[in-house]
Amino acid sequence: MPRKLCERCNERAACVLRYDRSILCRECFCRIFEEEVHNTITKYKLFKRGQKVAIGASGGKDSAVLMQVMKILNERYDYGLKLCLLSIDEGISGYRDHSLEEVKFHSNNYGLELKILSYKDLYNWSMDEIVSVAGRKSNCTFCGVFRRQALDRGAWQLGVDIVATGHNGDDVAETVLMNMLRGDVGRLSRCTAITTADDPSGIPRVKPLKYQYEAEIVKYARHSKVRYFSTECTYAPGAHRGQIREYLRAATKIRPHVVLDIIKAGEGFEVKDGIKMPIKTRCTRCDYISSQPVCKACLLLEGLNSGRPLLGIGKTKAGRVKKYKTVKVQSEESCEKKDNCCEKKKSCSEQENKSESITEDEIETCGSTATLQTMEKLSIAAEASDLF
Amino acid sequence: MEVVKCWKCELPSEITIQASGFFCSSCFVEYFRQKYRKIIGASKLIRDRDLVVFAFDGSASGCAMLNVISTFQQHFAKANSENMNYKRKNRYITKALHMTDSCNERVKTALESSGIEYVVFSPSEEMKEKYEKQCFKIERFGDETENEFNKKSLQMELLVDKAKEMNAQFLMLSSHVESLAAKTLSVVSLGLGEEIQATAGLCHTYNGLRILKPFREMTKKEIDFYVNATCGEGILPEENKEEEDQSSIKSIQSLAAKFLSDLNSQGKDSNPSAIVRLSNKLKMKS
Numbered sequence: 001m002p003r004k005l006c007e008r009c010n011e012r013a014a015c016v017l018r019y020d021r022s023i024l025c026r027e028c029f030c031r032i033f034e035e036e037v038h039n040t041i042t043k044y045k046l047f048k049r050g051q052k053v054a055i056g057a058s059g060g061k062d063s064a065v066l067m068q069v070m071k072i073l074n075e076r077y078d079y080g081l082k083l084c085l086l087s088i089d090e091g092i093s094g095y096r097d098h099s100l101e102e103v104k105f106h107s108n109n110y111g112l113e114l115k116i117l118s119y120k121d122l123y124n125w126s127m128d129e130i131v132s133v134a135g136r137k138s139n140c141t142f143c144g145v146f147r148r149q150a151l152d153r154g155a156w157q158l159g160v161d162i163v164a165t166g167h168n169g170d171d172v173a174e175t176v177l178m179n180m181l182r183g184d185v186g187r188l189s190r191c192t193a194i195t196t197a198d199d200p201s202g203i204p205r206v207k208p209l210k211y212q213y214e215a216e217i218v219k220y221a222r223h224s225k226v227r228y229f230s231t232e233c234t235y236a237p238g239a240h241r242g243q244i245r246e247y248l249r250a251a252t253k254i255r256p257h258v259v260l261d262i263i264k265a266g267e268g269f270e271v272k273d274g275i276k277m278p279i280k281t282r283c284t285r286c287d288y289i290s291s292q293p294v295c296k297a298c299l300l301l302e303g304l305n306s307g308r309p310l311l312g313i314g315k316t317k318a319g320r321v322k323k324y325k326t327v328k329v330q331s332e333e334s335c336e337k338k339d340n341c342c343e344k345k346k347s348c349s350e351q352e353n354k355s356e357s358i359t360e361d362e363i364e365t366c367g368s369t370a371t372l373q374t375m376e377k378l379s380i381a382a383e384a385s386d387l388f
Numbered sequence: 389m390e391v392v393k394c395w396k397c398e399l400p401s402e403i404t405i406q407a408s409g410f411f412c413s414s415c416f417v418e419y420f421r422q423k424y425r426k427i428i429g430a431s432k433l434i435r436d437r438d439l440v441v442f443a444f445d446g447s448a449s450g451c452a453m454l455n456v457i458s459t460f461q462q463h464f465a466k467a468n469s470e471n472m473n474y475k476r477k478n479r480y481i482t483k484a485l486h487m488t489d490s491c492n493e494r495v496k497t498a499l500e501s502s503g504i505e506y507v508v509f510s511p512s513e514e515m516k517e518k519y520e521k522q523c524f525k526i527e528r529f530g531d532e533t534e535n536e537f538n539k540k541s542l543q544m545e546l547l548v549d550k551a552k553e554m555n556a557q558f559l560m561l562s563s564h565v566e567s568l569a570a571k572t573l574s575v576v577s578l579g580l581g582e583e584i585q586a587t588a589g590l591c592h593t594y595n596g597l598r599i600l601k602p603f604r605e606m607t608k609k610e611i612d613f614y615v616n617a618t619c620g621e622g623i624l625p626e627e628n629k630e631e632e633d634q635s636s637i638k639s640i641q642s643l644a645a646k647f648l649s650d651l652n653s654q655g656k657d658s659n660p661s662a663i664v665r666l667s668n669k670l671k672m673k674s
Contacts, residue, residue: 257579
């Protein structure tokens with residue numbers, strides 16, 4: 001049975017099946033992939049002539065493909081960009097040390113300047129050390145927050161105008177779904193932006209691979225013989241994103257267009273007027289942009305350095321202390337206000353060890369007698385309040 | 389071993405509601421009914437003498453809503469007959485509407501025992517063809533997902549048309565929080581972000597008729613418990629369908645429902661309500 005021919009050139013044998021079920025030969029597929037990235041760059045005007053661009057390079061498939069495609073397009077279409085590589089060493093042994101070897105290879109191969117920043121140098125903590133004290137449940141929170149800041153610092157040190165990251169369509173779709181599951185309206189409204197315009201250092205970040213499928217990036221890497229490090233992060237199993245990734249993979253099998261559809265839906269979202277949003281301010285310690293007086297990175301570092309690694313993880317918000325009280329209420333016979341007890345009309349009856357979270361204002365206005373007792377958890381919250 | 393007590397009375401609790409507490413059976417039934425009443429009242433949408441048509445589908449949530457509505461109707465009728473002097477608010481008229489190709493005996497029994505005026509109708513093939521042309525459809529790939537979406541769209545079109553024929557001002561649906569969250573997730577997966585408000589919001593307008601979903605804050609667990617607690621009053625819930633195997637799932641809608649159900653079983657039961665509450669905060673870019 002003769003092999004099917006490429007649908008584009010009709011000359012060579014087809015060997016790549018795309019997400020839209022078209023079949024192409026290797027050369028046409030690679031060319032189309034590069035053209036799609038070029039269309040994204042020109043449509044959204046990601047770069048300007050003469051800019052110095054740092055490519056966030058981890059050694060994985062996304063950044064390796066991004067490096068190759070940017071180099072090719074820069075020459076083919078004469079973007080006039082000066083490219084360099086920026087890597088972050090989180091200090092994950094058996095993972096990051098191997099992937100950085102690939103980055104160094106690419107740096108030599110393409111002749112691009114490479115800057116490596118490590119968590120150890122920046123924060124005095126490596127991810128292995130963080131996981132050993134904080135456990136494996138929230139390690140992605142530490143890594144994500146620290147890496148974001150580290151990228152900005154590295155970009156500033158390199159003196160670049162823009163940072164390009166290898167976030168692909170699957171990453172963006174997963175982020176949309178994650179933010180929906182959390183009900184995080186603020187992040188949902190901006191997670192699909194292809195350019196982040198308001199970084200504190202003034203260095204924006206772009207995602208040229210935003211509309212490319214992860215599976216197609218793997219195919220491109222294979223057919224273009226791009227070297228990359230393919231092992232998953234040591235601390236990735238169990239991450240919440242993994243469950244969403246599984247959903248997305250199953251959904252892509254049922255309906256291949258689902259990734260682009262989710263991105264399209266996410267791009268259309270806007271927060272309604274009158275919804276309270278976090279106000280952007282500056283961290284009082286490091287001057288990084290933050291919605292709280294102390295940014296998340298400083299809060300996490302404070303927790304690590306003071307032996308409270310879960311400070312900043314979970315629902316306790318920086319700057320706000322939640323107090324728990326044990327309320328002892330008078331019996332019905334003696335209380336005069338039995339029907340109108342407090343503004344919220346709590347019934348007045350004998351209760352034992354009933355804990356409610358009530359604000360200080362409610363205590364002041366409450367007519368019944370109440371005793372304040374801070375529980376063990378509050379000792380952490382009280383200590384956290386020392387930060388502010 | 390300490391037994392957790394109902395927060396309202398001193399009886400042992402039989403159900404735990406996240407963020408609301410522990411209830412015994414009878415206190416929970418009362419809480420459930422008052423929660424429904426509060427949602428309707430706080431919305432301030434329904435006015436006196438409005439006709440509200442409730443689309444009854446025979447599911448557990450449909451049975452629960454039927455029971456709640458009939459309870460309130462009996463209460464109002466009793467108060468009226470005793471000439472009780474109290475402020476009449478939300479004295480709207482409710483009728484049940486059941487759309488089917490062949491009427492189920494169980495459904496008929498439930499409708500008759502509720503005491504609510506009801507209409508059972510079977511749309512003809514010509515009617516279905518007519519509305520299929522005018523209702524909102526997706527026809528990109530012709531897969532199972534699109535078929536399911538288009539089928540639901542047609543059902544909604546038929547229900548709305550019948551409700552308008554009955555001169556109703558509102559059409560009430562009994563969708564609970566998990567089903568709405570799954571629908572929202574599938575609607576986003578289809579690229580229809582603009583439908584998020586219509587899918588998960590409390591009220592939206594469709595073809596000139598307002599669609600209400602007062603059970604959007606009720607979980608499946610609460611509804612099942614309510615139905616079991618009140619089923620002695622003549623309403624029997626539908627038998628539970630067996631869970632689908634991952635390999636047999638052919639549509640995004642089923643996959644989304646299974647995904648949320650799996651998250652729920654891992655203790656992440658706040659996700660469905662977080663998704664539904666999003667509809668209150670988001671709009672589409674113009």
